[in-house]
Amino acid sequence: MTSVIDLQNVSWKRQHENILSDINWRVEKGEHWAVLGLNGSGKTSLLNIVTGYSWPTTGHARILNHTFGKVDIRELRKSIGWVSSSFQERINESERAEDIVVSGKYASIGLAYEQPEEKDFDKAFQIMEQMRCRHLAGRTYQTCSQGEKQKLLIARGLMASPDLLLLDESTSGLDFIAREDLLASIQQLVKQENAPTIIFVTHHIEEILPEFSCALLLQNGAVFAKGLRENVLTTDNLTRLFDMPVHVEWHSQRPWISLRGS
Numbered sequence: 001m002t003s004v005i006d007l008q009n010v011s012w013k014r015q016h017e018n019i020l021s022d023i024n025w026r027v028e029k030g031e032h033w034a035v036l037g038l039n040g041s042g043k044t045s046l047l048n049i050v051t052g053y054s055w056p057t058t059g060h061a062r063i064l065n066h067t068f069g070k071v072d073i074r075e076l077r078k079s080i081g082w083v084s085s086s087f088q089e090r091i092n093e094s095e096r097a098e099d100i101v102v103s104g105k106y107a108s109i110g111l112a113y114e115q116p117e118e119k120d121f122d123k124a125f126q127i128m129e130q131m132r133c134r135h136l137a138g139r140t141y142q143t144c145s146q147g148e149k150q151k152l153l154i155a156r157g158l159m160a161s162p163d164l165l166l167l168d169e170s171t172s173g174l175d176f177i178a179r180e181d182l183l184a185s186i187q188q189l190v191k192q193e194n195a196p197t198i199i200f201v202t203h204h205i206e207e208i209l210p211e212f213s214c215a216l217l218l219q220n221g222a223v224f225a226k227g228l229r230e231n232v233l234t235t236d237n238l239t240r241l242f243d244m245p246v247h248v249e250w251h252s253q254r255p256w257i258s259l260r261g262s
């Protein structure tokens with residue numbers, strides 16, 4: 001099998017402090033992973049390593065079969081879609097929905113000097129259809145709801161047909177109906193034959209769809225547990241991860257957590 005992500009003994013240090021410690025993590029083609037951890041556990045730092053925005057202090061990072069240090073990182077990034085809610089602030093509110101999606105081709109946020117062709121818009125509309133937000137075409141970004149904005153950003157991330165798609169807290173700020181709607185779109189995306197490998201970063205375990213076959217739990221910048229979701233997302237593991245007595249139950253192949261005793 002081909003590794004999409006292969007991190008070996010990766011540590012990342014800042015101001016003499018280990019932010020990431022001895023991370024070993026391998027993601028194979030055909031797998032989709034959920035990454036879970038409390039605030040400050042190192043999830044974003046880990047994504048920064050995967051996208052080459054941070055360089056491991058020690059260890060080796062091999063992404064999409066390219067070894068860091070031996071590849072033009074800007075070229076490699078064209079194969080990686082990164083959707084972070086922090087992008088929202090950088091978008092021009094008066095930009096049209098389809099322009100935001102098309103801008104993913106250029107790794108720009110919105111269209112300023114780029115000159116997309118008709119076929120680019122055809123592709124954007126196709127992806128918007130797939131993400132169930134085709135009806136937003138012609139609307140400005142400011143008129144879209146939070147959930148619709150997230151769908152547009154994911155569609156933008158798909159525009160360059162990435163091999164790897166990183167979804168960083170895509171559901172933050174959504175009410176549960178908008179969240180379930182977005183998860184349904186992600187589920188539809190994962191089921192596509194040519195779907196990219198998805199890394200889904202979240203604080204909420206109930207968002208871990210059945211399609212995310214594996215999970216990585218981070219604690220204090222280190223791997224706490226990793227592997228098949230059923231083996232990792234257990235009452236015992238999550239009680240120790242959160243240092244709090246919790247209980248995990250599975251409904252419709254999704255894990256749900258509650259405080260024990262409540």
Ligand SMILES: Nc1ncnc2c1ncn2[C@@H]1O[C@H](COP(=O)(O)OP(=O)(O)OP(=O)(O)O)[C@@H](O)[C@H]1O
Nearest residue numbers: 014015019037038039040041042043044045046203
């Ligand atoms: N450039 C940096 N310099 C110093 N410390 C940093 C830097 N980047 C991150 N950190 C620290 O590393 C720790 C992990 O941060 P990170 O943002 O990766 O966590 P996270 O799991 O993504 O958190 P959250 O869920 O709140 O987004 C935090 O304590 C943070 O303050």
